[in-house]
Amino acid sequence: MSMPQAAGPEAGLDPRRWVALAILLLASFMNLIDVTIVNVALPSLQRSLGASSAQIEWVVAAYVLAFALALLPFGRLGDIVGRRRMFLLGVTGFTLASALCGLAPSIEMLIAARVLQGLASAMMTPQVLAIVQVIFPPRERGQAFSFFGLTAGLASVAGPIAGGALIHLDLGGLDWRPIFLVNIPIGILAVVAGQRLITRMPGHASLSNDFGGIALFGAAILLLVFPLIEGRAYGWPLWAFAMIAAALLVGLGFYLWEKRRDRRGLPELLPVSLIENKNFVLGTLMTMVFFSGIPGLFFVLALFLQSGFGLTPLESGLTTLPFPLGVLLASAVNRRLGSRLLPQRLAGGALVLALGMLILKLVVGSVGDTLDHWIFVPPLLIAGFGMGNAISALFQTILSGVPPRDAGAGSGALQAFQQVGGALGVALVGEIFFGTLGATMGAGDAHAAYRAAGGNAMVYEIAAFLAVAALVPFLKPLPRSQGGAPAAPVVAEA
Helix, strand or coil, rough: CCCCCCCCCCCCCCCCHHHHHHHHHHHHHHHHHHHHHHHHHHHHHHHHHHCCCHHHHHHHHHHHHHHHHHHHHHHHHHHHHHHHHHHHHHHHHHHHHHHHHHHHHCCHHHHHHHHHHHHHHHHHHHHHHHHHHHCHHHHHHHHHHHHHHHHHHHHHHHHHHHHHHHHHHHHHHHCHHHHCCCHHHHHHHHHHHHHHHCCCCCCCCCCCCCHHHHHHHHHHHHHHHHHHHHHHHCCCCCCHHHHHHHHHHHHHHHHHHHEEEEEECCCCCCCCHHHCCCHHHHHHHHHHCCCCHHHHHHHHHHHHHHHHHCCCCCCCCHCCHHHHHHHHHHHHHHHHCCCCCHHHHHHHHHHHHHHHHHHHHHHHCCCCCCHHHHHHHHHHHHHHHHHHHHHHHHHHHHHCCCCCHHHHHHHHHHHHHHHHHHHHHHHHHHHHHHHHHHHHHHHCHHHHHCCCCCCHHHHHHHHHHHHHHHHHHCCCCCCCCHHCCCCCCCCCCC
């Protein structure tokens, strides 16, 4: 990657900052590509390890959930012990966890390793953007951050193809395992180069984490997500509904805990000023709903195309390629618009996404006994274009209504709830898909069962994106003149 150079010598600037940026981008690429690679590999994983439908959901949900739970505390820990140190620990942990995933002898071990992957990802991800903020002067940050958008786009395109190709090649008879093992040399390179080239950044020992808030927040999310994923397998017993009710009570306890710490002037995991900011709460809800659709979509598509209609992982990856291409196309358009027409772009993008899902539902329902992958190009391209338009506008619109003093906490919280939405989406869409599949498979027509399951899952996708569009008029962002906070760059995971 050819990196631009600063225009002339500047005191205090690290001359290696663009090389350091390349290392940060390499680690981000490894993390992002892992998400899309796993989606393509799910059917192969299920067959190889004899996993149940609930267990295969946990392969996705365990990573997303661990990442969401640890993002805020590890972001704060980076401020305390040093961002460079936390980044290198995160990359090291992600590399080791990838090795454990690739060597996992059972589905239970794989799920446990995915939890470790999610925790390690939460260690390194917040530090990446924070390091860029430190090593680049304001005039270069926009250019530096633009590389993250490019990296995310390349990862979303390369992931399905690379995952499908690795499984198709069956390197050394390892089947799906190379999709994780490929991270090992990349991670080692990032750690060695990062140790040498990323500027040392001392921490602030006077800062502290809100461990009580971490425990309450984590408990609330686990109590909510676990029964959503496991409830169907056990026939929705009473304990599942009791856990969901308990999640609401623990969530209330989290709010009261944060309010108590606010009164005492102690550090808060999530500032009370944000929890009581109606605009931010609405934006957080919209973020969760919006991102509940994307992971669930690719989870269902991988199973529909491979388990339902016999496509290879490579063919499945190529079939879904129009979606990230649509995202890249929209990114080029958004770059020209900047911060203009944000509410209109958010509502319009969500509506285009819903339209793409509606067309995809019709396409899924029209598939016969043989599948032509070309019929998936229009709906996925339309949906990807809608997502690319909505995603940037979503975060900018929400954060423009956050007071500047809370901008950092607001950005971190939105990223955390983005991941919570992904975990909830996999649980809800998985419930619809597998529930329909189980109810219709007994009729003897497997293709009809998968058509019904895929079509019903698309109903949730349509409803989720329509809901986001409907809520846009209720957002009241602050004008820039009133001190609205600029949006921090956020990388979306498909």
